[in-house]
Amino acid sequence: MDKPIYFSKIEFKNNFLQDCEGTMLLNLVEKELSYQLVKRHRKNEKILFSYGVKIKDDDLPELLQYCNALDFEPYRNIDESMEYKGIYGYRDCWGIVFRGISASYLPMLKIYMDIYHDEKHIWPNEKLYKYLIQKYFGHKKFKKYGIYY
Template structure:
């Protein structure tokens, strides 16, 4: 049996501790496209400013309020504020590049889905052999699909391991970042980096 089944598309997402996607990298191998986007999340409703009063144990306090909300009117009740807890995703930076056939050939060894599939049911743990650290304040997740019998694969990328125990998802991510983003002036200040502030150079 052939031991190689390449991914057709892979995706890396950086996720905040609030569950919001901070950035997303997508590699489309058949189309030879690599893209990267950065997101910011904002409340959907405009902010309403004003003063409000509240009674706390017999004492009335007044304070300024600035919240995403809208005024709700009802014929049987007074006006009230309906606060919003929903956020909308806004793209604040976008970058894309079309890779050459030679560049695709160079990265294919990092994209063998069968190698990734052996990690399908594994859970990262600080007690794992080779564990060396974790991503602070954010986590990452990997998603990959193929044209073969291998189903959709999703892996956590919360922890770092030494070279011997490193997961293939981290190996592919590091290759893409070091090759296409670290020295890229177009993504400076926006793109992911591997180097002075990472565990691996």
């Protein structure tokens, strides 16, 4: 097995409400996780919600299991479609874009997250997103800001 190459920064960007964009940023170098919901109308921008948390050192080993860039490489340049195994639905009227960068030879990775997969076939970007939501944003107060799984 290859030695892991961990992402240093990860972004999940979603557009689920009219003129609204949610951005979750995971900075593994600084051990920070943040989420910001911004409403844009013409040239005006308003922050509707902002939240951040420091990742505890004790939580890092578990989190890193989801952040090995090599696990994501088979999904580079794959266009999700209903032809893949384990698909049970899709995000209707909204989507998420995953971006990950590492301090290695691997170029930035971008994966569109439009489809839900069952647990057996779940892609690593969806696994990471689900983990972050459930671990750090599991409280129901976040649901009204589009943070749920």
